[in-house]
Amino acid sequence: MGQQWVQFLAGGLTVGAIYALVALGFSIIFNASRVINFAQGEFVMIGGMSAVSLVATGLPMPVAIAGAVVIAGAVGLLLEKFAVERARKADVVTLIIITIGASILLRGVAQLVWDKRIHALPPLSGDRPIEVFGATIVPQSLWVLGVTIAIVGALSWFFGRTRLGKAMLATSHNRLAAQLVGIDVRKVLFASFGLAAALGAVAGVLIAPITFTSYDVGVMLGLKGFAAAILGGLGSFPGAIVGGLVLGLLESLGAGYVSSAYKDVIAFVIILVVLFFRPGGILGALKSERV
Amino acid sequence: MSAFSPGSARTVPRVSSRTGGLVALALVIALLPFALTNNYFYEVAILVGLNAIVCVGLNLLIGYAGQISLGHAGFFGMGAYGSALLTVRYGWPPLIALTTATAGVALVAFVVGRPILRLKGHYLAMATLGLGIIVSIVISTEDKVTGGPDGMSVPPLTLLGFAVVGEHVWYWVVGACLLLAVWLALNLIESPAGRALRALHTSEVAAEIIGIDCARYKVMVFVVSAAFAAFAGALTAHYSGFVTPAKASFLHSIELVTMVVFGGMASTFGAVVGAAVLTVLPQALTVLKDYEMVVFGALMMLTMIFFPRGVVPTLGAYWQRRAK
Numbered sequence: 111m112g113q114q115w116v117q118f119l120a121g122g123l124t125v126g127a128i129y130a131l132v133a134l135g136f137s138i139i140f141n142a143s144r145v146i147n148f149a150q151g152e153f154v155m156i157g158g159m160s161a162v163s164l165v166a167t168g169l170p171m172p173v174a175i176a177g178a179v180v181i182a183g184a185v186g187l188l189l190e191k192f193a194v195e196r197a198r199k200a201d202v203v204t205l206i207i208i209t210i211g212a213s214i215l216l217r218g219v220a221q222l223v224w225d226k227r228i229h230a231l232p233p234l235s236g237d238r239p240i241e242v243f244g245a246t247i248v249p250q251s252l253w254v255l256g257v258t259i260a261i262v263g264a265l266s267w268f269f270g271r272t273r274l275g276k277a278m279l280a281t282s283h284n285r286l287a288a289q290l291v292g293i294d295v296r297k298v299l300f301a302s303f304g305l306a307a308a309l310g311a312v313a314g315v316l317i318a319p320i321t322f323t324s325y326d327v328g329v330m331l332g333l334k335g336f337a338a339a340i341l342g343g344l345g346s347f348p349g350a351i352v353g354g355l356v357l358g359l360l361e362s363l364g365a366g367y368v369s370s371a372y373k374d375v376i377a378f379v380i381i382l383v384v385l386f387f388r389p390g391g392i393l394g395a396l397k398s399e400r401v
Numbered sequence: 402m403s404a405f406s407p408g409s410a411r412t413v414p415r416v417s418s419r420t421g422g423l424v425a426l427a428l429v430i431a432l433l434p435f436a437l438t439n440n441y442f443y444e445v446a447i448l449v450g451l452n453a454i455v456c457v458g459l460n461l462l463i464g465y466a467g468q469i470s471l472g473h474a475g476f477f478g479m480g481a482y483g484s485a486l487l488t489v490r491y492g493w494p495p496l497i498a499l500t501t502a503t504a505g506v507a508l509v510a511f512v513v514g515r516p517i518l519r520l521k522g523h524y525l526a527m528a529t530l531g532l533g534i535i536v537s538i539v540i541s542t543e544d545k546v547t548g549g550p551d552g553m554s555v556p557p558l559t560l561l562g563f564a565v566v567g568e569h570v571w572y573w574v575v576g577a578c579l580l581l582a583v584w585l586a587l588n589l590i591e592s593p594a595g596r597a598l599r600a601l602h603t604s605e606v607a608a609e610i611i612g613i614d615c616a617r618y619k620v621m622v623f624v625v626s627a628a629f630a631a632f633a634g635a636l637t638a639h640y641s642g643f644v645t646p647a648k649a650s651f652l653h654s655i656e657l658v659t660m661v662v663f664g665g666m667a668s669t670f671g672a673v674v675g676a677a678v679l680t681v682l683p684q685a686l687t688v689l690k691d692y693e694m695v696v697f698g699a700l701m702m703l704t705m706i707f708f709p710r711g712v713v714p715t716l717g718a719y720w721q722r723r724a725k
Contacts, residue, residue, distance in 0.1 A: 146523055148655075193702050200709030203469075207662045210655060211701030218694025333530075333651065340527040371542045378531035382517075385528055389520050 113244030118366040119359070120242070124251040124320070126358020127258040131313035132335025133342065133350035134265070135306035141282030141345050142295075142302035144202050148209040149189060150310055151332020152216040156182040157311025158323035159220060162229045171234065179311040185216070186307025190300050198296075213328065220325035231318035254316045261312065262351060269347070274301060282345060341381050343394020352392055357381075419587040422670055426583060430576040434569075443568035445684050447640060450575035451633050453676035454582045456660045457669055458629025461586055463658065464667035465595065466622045467602035468518060469526045471654050472533025473630045478540055478649020479506045480631025481638035482547055485555040488639075490546075495558045499635040506631035507624050514620040530651065537649040552645030555638045571640055578636065579673070582629060586669050589625070598622055630657075663704065665711025674713050 664675020
């Protein structure tokens, strides 16, 4: 019984870390533009699928992964440059519909470039399970957790220490004030899409050996990432991480102890309950309405 | 602050004469059969009408009250399955089943409406999305009752003892229902309740100050839009004779919101146009086979880039400028 508990915990944290990475992407773009980027899941898919293709061409794994992240990042930048940038005067809802269009377009392109089959990426260090406290864990899970921790560290350095990172934070707090001190908020938005896409791609590469990948994995992963970002508090980076991990654990424990068919129902019911008591998410600050 | 309520004065539409639009819509519905040369065209037109009924209701919520819902396919699915189960399992007459299902969904919307509508913007989007997903998972999982992912068959509608069958009869039934839906929506918009909705869209605090009970009006419009969706869902189930969980899915919810925004928020005829374009387009694009999704996605993006306020309001503003 004790081992089972550890097993569910490990599974939940692994999936949760992936959700956290996707949620961070949502929050980064939200902070720069107030837009929910419905194409965020597609970045995850592009990361995973590109890595599969690059590995198939015989490239070594690290190069393939770097390549996949660069490809997804470039797609993110193109999306910003040719769609979001052009519609920047439009309402937020219009921008959101543009990202929905982009997600359909990207899924369509993925279908053409690749196919509709399910692909597997080889794990980073074999697939022999490790025994931890009586639970069996695939090594890839440790990679997921390790890389996520490293990325969180790198992001806190980026937002705390670099000019661009600080500019992005400043823009999220007050766009007008940021412009006033000379920050180019358009560049911030551009960079945000690149960064969010790259983060999504990392998540896609990390999860592909465990859950496999195909042209439409982005729909569900994007949805979960959005749920995680909201649960933690939209726009809050610690919130995105907490939200991701909590959502992963809820699903894993729900599937293990209650019903695997209803794991998403359990997770969403709890999200609804949390929102009723904390309408701004777990770590989100509630802003009052200006009149 | 809330991203789904743009709040600027220009999105609040001017009160206009409702009869002109209604007559125009009635004319289109009456004359369209001349262009519908085969049964398949009729089928597409019926689908347009059914989607348009949902969108007219959803537009009241999104366009006028400024409250987003990413879960309306859940209400659509509940209406469809509700009416299907009442007729198949309990042998109710379809018309009574359809009415009961619609009323039942309205009741559900009323119960969940108050806590959910306390949330704002993206948080409301998340809550409604969660609600929709819960409904769709329950429908696909409880296969003993609903037939699961394979769906279930539904008996045809009977009106005054006659079965409503065939595309031609359905066309007129759906057309009449759409006209009724648009008439109801226009009446609501131009009533004091409609003015209250537009006021709370601009600013809830300001609306409260002039004595509008925002929570009550938000729940009311939520219930109305859910009832429209459930009614169209039940109608769709009896029309197609079959219902699957896809009708209640997250993707269907997104489709519905897209239709509303595409046509133009806060424009009832925009909702009808949005439903028409985004229902016909995928049918027309099936000839492109593998390229269908690419072209559809690209067209959606381009339209929203060049018609940022939706097709109908952007074109309307353009023609008004030219007329001057």
